[in-house]
Amino acid sequence: MTIQLTHFSAAFVFALFASIVFGITHRETTREMVRYGLYCFAMFLGGLLIAGWAMWLVRR
Amino acid sequence: MANQPIAKAKAADPAQPDNTMSIIAPALGWLIPGAGHMIQKRWIRGVLLFTSIGTLFVLGLMMQGHIYKANGGDILDILGFVGDLGAGGMYIVTLAMNWGQGTIAFAIADYGTKFMIVAGLLNFIAVADAYHIAIGKKP
Numbered sequence: 001m002t003i004q005l006t007h008f009s010a011a012f013v014f015a016l017f018a019s020i021v022f023g024i025t026h027r028e029t030t031r032e033m034v035r036y037g038l039y040c041f042a043m044f045l046g047g048l049l050i051a052g053w054a055m056w057l058v059r060r
Numbered sequence: 061m062a063n064q065p066i067a068k069a070k071a072a073d074p075a076q077p078d079n080t081m082s083i084i085a086p087a088l089g090w091l092i093p094g095a096g097h098m099i100q101k102r103w104i105r106g107v108l109l110f111t112s113i114g115t116l117f118v119l120g121l122m123m124q125g126h127i128y129k130a131n132g133g134d135i136l137d138i139l140g141f142v143g144d145l146g147a148g149g150m151y152i153v154t155l156a157m158n159w160g161q162g163t164i165a166f167a168i169a170d171y172g173t174k175f176m177i178v179a180g181l182l183n184f185i186a187v188a189d190a191y192h193i194a195i196g197k198k199p
Contacts, residue, residue, distance in 0.1 A: 003122040010171045013119060014178070017112040021182040024105050025189040028199055 008048075015044030082194040089190040090148040093183045096190025109186045117150050117179035120160075125172025127151070127160030140173070146180030146187075 005013070023037025081100065089096020094110030097103075121127075128140035144151050154160055164170050192198040 001122060002124055003119065004168060005119075005123065005171070007167075007171075010123075010168070010175075014116070014175065017116045018178065018182065020108055020112045021186060024108060025185045 011048050012045070015041050015048070019044060078195065082191055085190040085194045086187045089187045090146070090183065092149050093147070093179075093186060096187060097193065100190065100193050102193065113147070113179050113183050113186065114150065116175050116182070117147050120172040120175030120179065121154065123172025123175065124162055124169040125160060125174070125176050126162065126164050126169065127154050127173075127176060129155070140177055143177030143180045146182075146184040147176065148180075148183060151180065 019037045019041035022040045023033040023035075027033045027036045085096040085099055087096075088099055092110070093113035094106035094108070096106075097109060098106030128137055128144050130141055131137050147154075160176070162169070164173055189198065
């Protein structure tokens with residue numbers, strides 16, 4: 001069984017699961033874990049979008 | 061006199077000396093992602109870790125990612141092996157079933173390879189976390 005993901009969906013899934021693990025392992029209380037997980041997720045996706053647009057600008 | 065700050069730091073460290081759980085939890089956590097937390101009754105954390113790391117690894121396999129075997133060749137191949145090894149039981153099963161042996165022929169397969177390596181590396185972090193819980197350094 002194989003699966004085909006687009007670049008964005010692969011990056012989304014990666015960001016989601018990596019952020020969950022980072023949140024759980026890098027903070028002590030539940031509230032901090034959730035906040036840090038959301039922060040990591042936003043940074044992953046934000047970085048992805050910024051890098052994507054930067055490459056688009058460079059290519060022009 | 062010079063050793064005084066070190067002595068104070070040791071006295072302030074709430075970590076407990078090594079116990080049986082500090083060996084069992086990391087070992088079990090390496091073999092089954094999240095199990096090191098579950099055995100210490102951190103059920104939600106354990107389930108989330110198992111789901112996250114397990115899904116990343118399985119998705120990597122389904123994307124026809126390549127799994128690295130023990131090797132002494134290129135440095136990136138060695139690092140790939142170290143990353144994959146972190147997935148513990150899933151890595152062992154994958155090798156035993158002879159999955160993930162294809163060549164990386166297209167971009168998605170390359171993403172899959174990275175998914176499996178990162179799953180293993182994340183499990184190393186989870187194992188360290190399980191150890192910190194076992195010695196009382198983390199609630």
